Amino acid sequence: MIVSVASGKGGTGKTMVSTNMALALGEKLTFLDCDVEEPNAHLFLKPEKELVELVTTSVPSVDESKCTFCKKCSDICRFSAIIVVGTNVMVFRDLCHSCGGCMVVCPENAISETGRELGTIEYGQRDSIRFVQGRLRIGEAMSPPMIKKVREASFPDQLTIIDAPPGTSCPVIAAMNGTDFVLMVTEPTPFGLYDLQLAVEAVKLLGIPAGLVINRCDIGDRKVYEYAERQNISVLLEIPFDRKIAETYSRGKSIVEEMPEWKDKFLRLYRDIELHLERLKETV
Ligand code: SF4
Ligand code: SF4
Structure with a gap:
């Protein structure tokens, strides 16, 4: 199973959700940081770096x-x-x-192939979590080929969690396409709602089942909830605006380790994704 964690906009807590879900599970899984322009999941997962691989793409050279x-x-x-x-x-x-x-x-x-450096892929391990992240070369504009390379690192017989880039353009499509479930992270504000609507349109085009995590759920208004209900998208987890959570995150610590009461909530989040997919299978 491949679960991609996405958000219409940056700063909604997408990486917090993906890394904490991975840590809560504590089982053999692959974590792919596909936010290749600004990978930051390693700050929270703290993997031991094992290998760095240069990634190139072919460009023409004319004789x-x-x-x-x-x-x-x-x-x-x-x-x-x-x-x-x-x-x-x-x-x-x-x-x-x-x-x-x-x-x-x-x-x-007269035209032959030569290479252009796209960036690097870094491999590492954190306990049972196999960690892979792409890092785009500074100045490189095209991230989808890099994201596709990172995605090649997933094992078909193992759970893969993808931290997708923010937004709704080509990079996030490259990260979500072909995954089994998209977990969208948003916040209940007008900006959150606007970007969520774009993200939902993209997910619908790809035909992937989706669920919602609402971060800072006690700020803003109810419009995100009303929209999710109209779109028949389940809210699978609500995270309140909590000073301790914000401090933990800003210190590069994981919530499930610093606040153990959250481990069950992230475990339940993953079980709800499994349940959702099982129900979908039954209705087909
Ligand atoms: S490989 Fe394709 S994109 Fe690149 S120069 Fe040739 S035709 Fe254009
Ligand atoms: S000969 Fe080949 S490289 Fe030269 S202009 Fe024609 S297509 Fe382009």
Whole structure:
């Protein structure tokens, strides 16, 4: 089973929920930090780093001695990553999506593959938790290929928890796509509601079952609850605005370890996800 933990906006407590659920379970699982622009789950899980792997993607390199400047490569590129100006072929490596189209259409075999560094994948272990995080190279704009690489690290016969990037654009879709359940984390404020609505639309498009965690549930208003009811999305956990929780989190500590009464609540959260999926199976 793969559970992705997502939020329409940053700062809602997504990482707090994903890391505490992983720690509460205390069973063999893989935790993937797919928030590759700003991975921070390691601050709370504190894994022992075991391996760092460089991740590259292929981009074209043109041998101008073979090139006839026919422009077939620039015509096929949807991202203007390769253009022909007179007798010059220019490649904009950072714009390239590595589709390989230009290499296929070049009639002179003048284009070969070269690598562009995307970032690193770091592997580690914390007790029974296998930890994997992606870290995008500073200045690298394309995170989905990196997220896909991180996702390759999950084992099919083991629970995987994914800490998805915030937002509702391509990176979060790359992190949620193909997962069994999306746990959305929000807060009961107008901003929380607005971003939740976008996240729910994205999850519906992907056709993935979802549930909700409402963080700082005792601030704001009831509109998030009313929206969740209309959308038939269950609220699986409410976390109050609590000074001790905020302090624990800001010190990089986990709530289930510092406040043991929360361990059962995060365990129940995971059991409710399992129950939800079992019921869905029965209705199919
Ligand atoms: S398709 Fe090949 S031959 Fe034509 S301009 Fe591009 S690199 Fe040159
Ligand atoms: S590999 Fe694809 S995206 Fe990159 S330059 Fe070639 S056609 Fe454009």
